[in-house]
Amino acid sequence: MYRKAEDILETSPWQELTTGCEIYEGGTSRLVKTGEWRSMIPSWDESKCKQCLLCTPFCPDSSIPVTDGKRSDFDFDHCKGCGICYKVCPFGAIDWKEVE
Amino acid sequence: MIMSKRDRLSGNEAIATAMRQINPDVFAMFPITPSTEIPQYFAQYVADGKVDTEFICVESEHSSLSACIGAEAAGCRAISATSSAGLAYMSEVLYVAASCRLPIVLAVACRALTGPININHDYSDSMSVRDSGFIQIYAENNQEAYDNYLQAHRIGETPDVRLPVMICEDGFITSHALENIELEDDDAVKAFVGEYKPENYLLKHENPLAVGPYGTSPFYMEARVAQAEAMKNAKRAILDVAADFEKTFGRKYGFFEEYKMEDAERALVIMGSSAGTAKAAVDELRENGEKVGLIKIRVFRPFPGEELAEALKNCKAVAVMDKSEGFSSMGGPLFAETASACVNLENIPKMIDIVYGLGGRDFTVDHTKRVFARLEKIVKTGETGPVYSHFGQRDLREEVQ
Amino acid sequence: MSDMIEIRWHGRGGQGAKTASLLLADAAFMAGQYVQSFPEYGPERSGAPITAYNRISSERCSIHSNIYYPDYVAVVDETLLESVDVTSGLKEDGAIIINSEKDPKELRPYLNGYKGRVFTIAAGHISRKHLGAYFPNTPMLAAVVAVSKCVDPEEFLKNMRESYSHKFANKPQVVEGNLKCLADAMKEVRE
Numbered sequence: 001m002y003r004k005a006e007d008i009l010e011t012s013p014w015q016e017l018t019t020g021c022e023i024y025e026g027g028t029s030r031l032v033k034t035g036e037w038r039s040m041i042p043s044w045d046e047s048k049c050k051q052c053l054l055c056t057p058f059c060p061d062s063s064i065p066v067t068d069g070k071r072s073d074f075d076f077d078h079c080k081g082c083g084i085c086y087k088v089c090p091f092g093a094i095d096w097k098e099v100e
Numbered sequence: 101m102i103m104s105k106r107d108r109l110s111g112n113e114a115i116a117t118a119m120r121q122i123n124p125d126v127f128a129m130f131p132i133t134p135s136t137e138i139p140q141y142f143a144q145y146v147a148d149g150k151v152d153t154e155f156i157c158v159e160s161e162h163s164s165l166s167a168c169i170g171a172e173a174a175g176c177r178a179i180s181a182t183s184s185a186g187l188a189y190m191s192e193v194l195y196v197a198a199s200c201r202l203p204i205v206l207a208v209a210c211r212a213l214t215g216p217i218n219i220n221h222d223y224s225d226s227m228s229v230r231d232s233g234f235i236q237i238y239a240e241n242n243q244e245a246y247d248n249y250l251q252a253h254r255i256g257e258t259p260d261v262r263l264p265v266m267i268c269e270d271g272f273i274t275s276h277a278l279e280n281i282e283l284e285d286d287d288a289v290k291a292f293v294g295e296y297k298p299e300n301y302l303l304k305h306e307n308p309l310a311v312g313p314y315g316t317s318p319f320y321m322e323a324r325v326a327q328a329e330a331m332k333n334a335k336r337a338i339l340d341v342a343a344d345f346e347k348t349f350g351r352k353y354g355f356f357e358e359y360k361m362e363d364a365e366r367a368l369v370i371m372g373s374s375a376g377t378a379k380a381a382v383d384e385l386r387e388n389g390e391k392v393g394l395i396k397i398r399v400f401r402p403f404p405g406e407e408l409a410e411a412l413k414n415c416k417a418v419a420v421m422d423k424s425e426g427f428s429s430m431g432g433p434l435f436a437e438t439a440s441a442c443v444n445l446e447n448i449p450k451m452i453d454i455v456y457g458l459g460g461r462d463f464t465v466d467h468t469k470r471v472f473a474r475l476e477k478i479v480k481t482g483e484t485g486p487v488y489s490h491f492g493q494r495d496l497r498e499e500v501q
Numbered sequence: 502m503s504d505m506i507e508i509r510w511h512g513r514g515g516q517g518a519k520t521a522s523l524l525l526a527d528a529a530f531m532a533g534q535y536v537q538s539f540p541e542y543g544p545e546r547s548g549a550p551i552t553a554y555n556r557i558s559s560e561r562c563s564i565h566s567n568i569y570y571p572d573y574v575a576v577v578d579e580t581l582l583e584s585v586d587v588t589s590g591l592k593e594d595g596a597i598i599i600n601s602e603k604d605p606k607e608l609r610p611y612l613n614g615y616k617g618r619v620f621t622i623a624a625g626h627i628s629r630k631h632l633g634a635y636f637p638n639t640p641m642l643a644a645v646v647a648v649s650k651c652v653d654p655e656e657f658l659k660n661m662r663e664s665y666s667h668k669f670a671n672k673p674q675v676v677e678g679n680l681k682c683l684a685d686a687m688k689e690v691r692e
Contacts, residue, residue, distance in 0.1 A: 002307075014322035014329075019262055020201035021323050023310040024300060108530045134542070220542065241565070273565050277539035278526050280561060376563035460542075464566040 006031050030078070034061060038081035041099050044073055048093035055085040055094065104282040104349065111242040111274035114281055115181070115207050115267065116141035118249035120151055121289040124205075125176035125296075128156040128167035132186035133219050134271040135209035139181055161186035165193040165206070172202040173311045175301030177253065179204065183271055184211035187225040191232065197264045198233025199327060200312050203256030204264040206234070207249065210372075211271035212459040220460020221271040223371070223424040226400075227433045233327055235265040235334050236401040240357075240376045242279050244398075245269040247351055250284070251341045253293050258337040261330050266401075270373040272460065284349055292348050331402045338399055355404035357396040358411055360386060364393030366475040367412060367449075369438050370421040371397045374456075374463045378421075381468035392472050397434065405441035412442060415449040417475040423457045431455075431488045450484045456491040467492065505558035506651045507568045511587050512577035515547040517638035521577065522553035524642050525651070529557045531660040532652045537562060550585050557651045573649045576600060577624070577637055582608065588615040598644050598690065600624040600637045605692055620648050622690040631681040639679055640686035647687040654687060 003018050005028035018024065049071070056064045056071060063079035065072050086096035109117065116138050119127070129139035139155075146155045154171075158164045161182050168178035182190060187208055197204050213224040226236060235255060239245035249267045256265040269275055284292075300309050315323050335355070342353040357375070360382050361367060370378055375396035385392045395411055397404075412418055420439075422432025431439075435453035442448050454471060457463045471491070478484055508525070512518025519540045526538035537556040554568045572595040576587050579601040588597060596618040599608055605619040612619065622644040624637035632639070646657045662680055669675040 008319075010318040012322070014325040017319070017322050017326055019326070019330075020199065020311065021313050021315055021319065022200075022300060023313060024307055026308040026310075028310070108526060108536060240563070270565075272542045273539070276542065277537055277565070278523055279537050280530065280535050373565035376565050379563045462567050464569070465564060 033077050034080050035063075035075075035077045038079065038099055040081040040083055040096055041076075042074060042079065042081065042083065042086055043095045043097070044071075045093045045095065048091050050091055050093075052090065054088050054090065058084050058088045060084065104284050107281050107283050108278055109242055109246075109281050109283075110137070110276050110278050111239070111245045111269045112137035112209065112276065113141055114242040114246040114283075115249050115269065116145070117283060118246050118289070119179060119207075120145045121284070121286050122177070122250075122253065122293050123151045123290070124153055124179045126154045126156065126168065126171035126178040128158055128164040128171070128178065128180050130158055130161050130164045130182070130186065132161070132183045134211055134221075134275045135181045135183040135186070135207065137275070138207055138209070161190040162193055165190045165197060165204070168204045168206075169193060169197050169200065169202055172197070172204050173200065173301065173309075174303045175296075175298055177205075177296040178202075179206070181207040181209070183209045184213055184219075184225045187229060188213060191229050194229050194232035194234060194264070196312065199323065201262040201327070201330065202264060203253065203262055205249070205252045205256060206264065206266050208266050208268045209271040209275040210268050216459075218459040219271075221273050221373075221423075222458045222460070223268075223422075224458075226266060226268050227424040227426070229266075230401060230433060233263060233331070234401060235261075235263050235331070235338075235399075236268060237265065237338075237399055238268045238371050238397065239270075239274060240373055240396060241274055242269075242277070243281050243351075244353075245274060246281060246283070247345065247349070247353065248398075250289060250293060250349075251338075251345050251353070253296070254341045255334065255337050257296060257298075258333070258340075259299070260333045261337045263327075263330055263334060268372075273373045282351075288348070292345070335399075335402050335404065338402075353398065355397075355399045355407055356411070357398065359394045359396065361393035361395065361411060363391050364414075365391040365416045365479060366472055367392065367415045367418050368394040368421055368468070368471065369397060369408070369412075369418060369434065370394055371400070371423065371434065374421065374423065377463060377465055378468040381465045381472065384465070385469065385472060390472070390476075392475075400434075400437075403437045403441070405437065408438060409441045409445055412438075412449055413445050413447065417450040417478040418452075419471050419475055420451065420453045421457075421471070422453055422455045425455055425458060429488075435488070450478050450482075451487070452478070452484060453488045454491045455489070461492045463492065505556060505562060506573070506649060507571045508555040508557070508573045508575060508645065508649065508651070509568050509571040509591075510553040510555070510575045510577065511581050511585055512551055512553070512638075513547075513581070514549045514551050516577050517636065518551055518575075518577045519553045521575070521638035521642045521645075522555050524638070525555050525645060526557070527664060528642075528646065528652050528657050528660055529555075531664070532656050534559060534652070535561045541567060550581055555651075571595065573598065573645060573651075575641055575645050577641055579603075579608075582611040586613060588612045591615060591617065593617045596620060596648050598622060598641070598648050600641055602626060618648075618692060620644065620690050620692050622686055624686065627682050627685045627689065631678040631685070632675075633678075636682075639682040643683040643686035644690040647690050658683060658687075 431453035624640035
């Protein structure tokens, strides 16, 4: 049974789970919008950013997308607002505030 | 029908022979008495080039089954063998193997658990993990241990089952006793067992797979129900494989063996090598015209409750023989299952539990007759007496013996 | 199973009583019999008393208990007579076979009043003569066959030649030594 992870929901009856709860694809954590869990939120000031990319590997949720060697704005669907990027940025290009 | 070869082997060598014939992909092992000879024989097969199995010597039983879990998830046929404390140490990962639905086959030479420390036979070890989700199949002798092993992979690998299987033999009594055996031809065994072709596995590159996820409460219950359903499906698979085994090799197996039960008024429910000893007692008592019989449980998980109740329904008195102590203060695990199987019968036989044979305490033909004599008293008086008692211990209370 | 023969072996850990029981089962198996050979296991301690058993019959035996009323008892180490009740349950119409250079009469006082037949065999002496070392189990095996007739003695010798030739394919001199042990023991066992 090749049921996709996106089709396995909290409303699925047991017959619609996979055997042993196996998951037959990669990167399924994308489906879980952990951004909803935020109580704090980072913001990125592109003008202060030197593109040193120190923030990217520190992000525990892979929520700082990098394309062609340059970061862009946060993936707010998945950023949990932990503030680590704010702490490690050497140039004050990341701010971190309460969600309004 | 294929011709089999007459030989004489111990239970351990019989199981090792079955393993050699099946030629599994991975054998992860850590030695413990009395199952040690199984990997020992197998290591020789590896050294002699008789198998191309990856033979992994790990540092503990927790690791041996963990290695099997990794290997089986990767798409391999993985096996191990253990006993007693080794099985207890494995117990955490037994649940992982079963819930990940990985059809590993584990040979268990059943031995007492500590304490006092003891290396001899009873079912403390296998019974302590009866609820781990493994299928459990028990043998009376070396032949059955061999035959059960040949059927194990196919049962476990059945697509709507996909559960690990424990093939249990009695430590020392079966594992170390040399007896006659009919061995099947290597090619015939390979043809019967077949290739392992899982639908999904970790090394299938075109289909990435994640195994063993975290199951939050919205999913855990559903996963367990699915596992319970798989165990129910195993009943059909066990009978299907047994039917094909009989067709191929000529030896018949079911959930249990009914021995002289047709008109039996008094019966034992018993497991393993003791069942063989008890059969000799049944034969002797039958010669005196006594209507006695026995049921030898082969499959303990899944437990064949309905079928057992049907087989016992005409009995007047039944003694359930438990070779492990459950410390429930009301009987051992086989009694609990048998009693609950019979609870909806219209005429429930009088039923007692006898815990016997712990830590290698011998059980003889004469002992069996004493149990039948007690059942006779129950039938005559209509009084069940103590439902739960021990047998074979030195005891100041004369009445319990 | 009226033709079933039950044998109990007494020895000391390391002397080969268990092996003798296995060899006897092998010999009976080769003669077309149903066999059981099993030891009574405890912690393995060299020199400690051990017990091993054989059942031999023309039908498969389903009994898996120890043997309490043996037809024959084989004692691989004479010193056990003082510490172990070797004739316990031994049938009066059976026999006991003891590895000893003594006359059976001399040993009877140590057998708790056993009234059946008593045999001795100088197994150590025979083994030293033909194998140059103390392997009493081979002569003991032959003595048990000679006394119990649980296997036809001639067929036994023939099967054992085959078995040893296979087992010691690279050491043919050992084959002859072992066979001489067996043949001598069958002749020299005395009542």
